[in-house]
Structures are given as structure tokens and as C-alpha cells.
Amino acid sequence: MNLVEQIKESGIVAVIRGANEENILPIASSLLKGGVKTLEITAETKGVLGIIEKVASKYGEQLIIGAGTVLDPETARAAIMAGAKFIFSPTVNIETIKMAKRYGVISIPGALTPTEILTAYEHGADIIKVFPANAFGPSYLKSIRGPLPHIPMMPTGGVDLTNIEEYIKAGGVAAGIGSNLVNPKKLVTENDYMQLEQTAAQYVEKVKAARK
Secondary structure: OOHHHHHHHHOEEEEEOOOOOOOHHHHHHHHHHHOOOEEEEEOOOOOHHHHHHHHHHHHOOOOEEEEEOOOOHHHHHHHHHHOOOEEEOOOOOHHHHHHHHHOOOEEEOEEOOHHHHHHHHHOOOOOEEEOOHHHOOHHHHHHHHOOOOOOOEEEEOOOOOOOHHHHHHOOOOOEEEOOOOOOHHHOOOHHHHHHHHHHHHHHHHHHHHHHO
16 A cells, blocks of 8 residues: 555544654654554744654654645755655645655645646645635535546645544545644643544544544
8 A cells, every 4th residue: 555545544644733852752652542644744843854854763664754834845855855755735836746756755735726726636746635624614625526536635724523524524535633633832741642642543533434
């Protein structure tokens, strides 16, 4: 099974914003125990390359580690060199897509309109991050899946435990979950990390339920 299929099978991409080299391994461990196996570390995070390298070195065989909020090909290349296996972007930047494909990693650009989604896919994107998904909700995803059923789409933005099943049933191959799953600032005690593990498991169960 290739990495794209693994991401789809997992169904959850944890969007980690504001982590550091001290808490990234405990975060990764808690998510893994909860069944979330795809981690996106956002590029504006201080020391992001070292963080990606650290978690990829420790969990590279068990987790799929990627970089998020990548706005340009230079940042994409640096993240790939640090060990990122996929590149998430909030927008459609053709050169960033090309850079990801040049190095054989997964490209997941963000798009919202049918034109943007098709453009990204035609230029080599593996999955399209429909962002911000909460601007229109699950019904919008279902509508654009009608004329574009061949394009894998991943809703991101405002997805939580109350609506993830709707997004998956509407055609999402997976969902990107940010602070509703991982908020590094609130992870202080051992109990906090146990709660993260439990929340991760809840998301995984919701995806399984939606796919039945």
C-alpha cells in the first residue's frame, strides 16, 4: 500500500501548529496510540525543520510525517530534506506541487472552488485539501464531488467530532483536524496527553462508523 492509500485508510491527518522539540515526541506518541498515523507539522512553527527531522527519525516507520502551511517550493524542498513525506499547502501553488512531485513526496494543496480543485489535480496533486471546509460545510463537499468524483478530497478547517462523519459520508477520503484534536499549548500534564490519545481514538472511530 503506497503512502497516499495509507493516508486515506487512516482517515485522519493531525494538523500540529505550535509544537516544539520538547513536546513533539509525546504528541506523536499519543496520536499513534490513539490510531492517528498521519501528522502535519506547520511550516511557520519555530524550528520546524528540526522538529520534522526529530519526529521522522523516531517514528518514521510508524507514522507519516509531513509539513503544512507550505507556501512556496523553497520551503517544500527544505521540509522534504528534513524528512517530510507530504507537503500540505493552504493554496494552489503550482511550483510547490511540482517540487513535491520532483522529490517523490505527496502533494496536498488547499483549494475551495471547482476550478482550483481541478487545476491542482491536473498539475499533479495527489489529494486536494478542501479549505476552509467550514465555510460551506459537508453539503458543499458532496456537491463538488458530483462533477469531480475522480479527485480525492480532504476537508480541512472546522472539522470536529460533531461533523467529521458527515464530511466522510459526503465523500472526504480523510479529514484534516487542527486544534480540535491537537493544541500543544494545552498539553502540560500526563493527563493532557492521555486525553489527546482518547480524543484521537474517538476521531478514528468516527471515521470507521462513517465508512460502514
